[in-house]
Amino acid sequence: MNALTFTQKITLQHQLNCAALTPNNLANKSITEIASILLGYGKSQLRVDEVFEITGNDAQNIYFKNSSNKLDYLGANMATGCMHIEGNAGAYLGYNLKQGEIHCHGNTEAFAACNMVAGLLKVDGNTGDFLGGASSGLRKGMRGGTVIVKGNAGDRVGDQMRRGLILVEGNVGAYCGSRMIAGTIGVLGDVGGYAGFNMKHGTLLFSKLPKLHATIKDCGTHTLPFLHLLFKSFVPFKTKFSDIKTQRVQRFVGDVACNGNGEILFLSPSQ
């Protein structure tokens, strides 16, 4: 069986809702049936075959080629299989991802991994704001799974994140871990201001210490045994985080403005 491949053949003016194109939705469907699926396009709808050239038949292994940032909701509600995006992706990549793996080789817009439940989302490029955040009206963001970003991420990474792991090898914007409820976010690059703003629980792991606001309190430098387990759990993802050897960190706790017990761990440069 060949991977089911959608090659974008037209330039899109508006955002296209691709939520229907997931392994669980396309299982046991013929090419004809897939071609006739209607996708939301601005105020109208487009058939799949109007936008994509469709080849292959293995719906458990889906490729998007020549993709653009107009393709929203790729991998939304996905519960099985693999999705490879050879290009960019729009907003809400991996929205409510329940299981399986999504690998975006390009950049994504905002709200990637929004409401994500489980599975793995890898982004080779950069991603927009609210990575792992919550969709409008919800009080909990990402609830599980793992997100790996090789490039940079925008503001509000992990906003209201409830559980799971986000690893960003590049830089992140302001308000990283804002309103975070639990989970772990690791950043190897620069971090914008107000990290951990209104954070309740959870762990922010930074290799470069940002300017922290007044309600994040320094608890001193410590050797924390749990970091061995944390770093060991990073190993399968083959990131630069695997190079971290130290268990020595400067620990900040907050946000005390909201009686929070979250932590910012700054990897000690002396190790």
Added chain:
Amino acid sequence: MLINGVQIDDTFAEAFNMRGTRVLITAQNLKWAYHAANAMTGFATSVIGCGVEAGIERELNVDETPDGRPGVSILMFAMGSKVLMQQLETRMGQCILTCPTAAAFAGVESEERINLGKNLRFFGDGYQTSKLFANKNGKAKRYWRIPVMDGEFLCEETTGMVRAIGGGNFLILATSQPAALAAAEAAIDAMKQIPNVIMPFPGGVVRSGSKVGSKYKTMFASTNDAFCPTLKGATNTELSPEIESVMEIVIDGLNFEDIAASMRVGIQAICNLGAASGVKRISAGNYGGKLGPHHFKLHEIMAESTS
């Protein structure tokens, strides 16, 4: 059966169903791992008076422990799941939480889980935090970090509970107390190499083997007079005139095969000393086969050793 001049009685050890668990204790170094483990397995020789039977199974090197520190594995057994859970939590709280640099992790996987750090976390008074880490099989496990005065106490939330067997045993009958003890020590050294078993009594050896019942109404077990050398003339003795000392080794384990293997290597180690060492017979304790479902027949066990 005679092995190197030592008589192996045609009898069997009678053992019982138990519930067991394994806990991995790590610390900054082996010295402190042993401090924690010795405290946790202290006063855990017999379910009769201690609630559980526990012991150190073996040392763990840094590659075998979840946090990459040296440690030891502990096996703990009880007659029921409720008492096992209760004893485990109590001992975790008083012996591992309190021990400098110690951490505790699950040592056995099973569907049935019992609390390890699940309730200990409340010692953190709200400052405790949990982390979910996926293991090598991708299954997420929850760990608790409890702030304590030496830093952080790290503990897995639960450990597995499995069906186990307790009460495997054999008796060493010797012409003197030193000879019996030397033989017991040789046996224990060999038996410690077998995984999944512990010998819960002091040094692995028990001198006060018991029988069921007593002349006193309040006692449900009393001295095994048939094997007491100083009562040879006063009771229906099992001992021949030259026997002056009897020592017993009791084995608890996670399965029948490993208990049998430990008995085999233990008895073989004694037989290797030869009859000249003072050891004359190896026997075993049972209740006529009516109480315990697991029978460790000495001749069958040692036949594999001699074959």
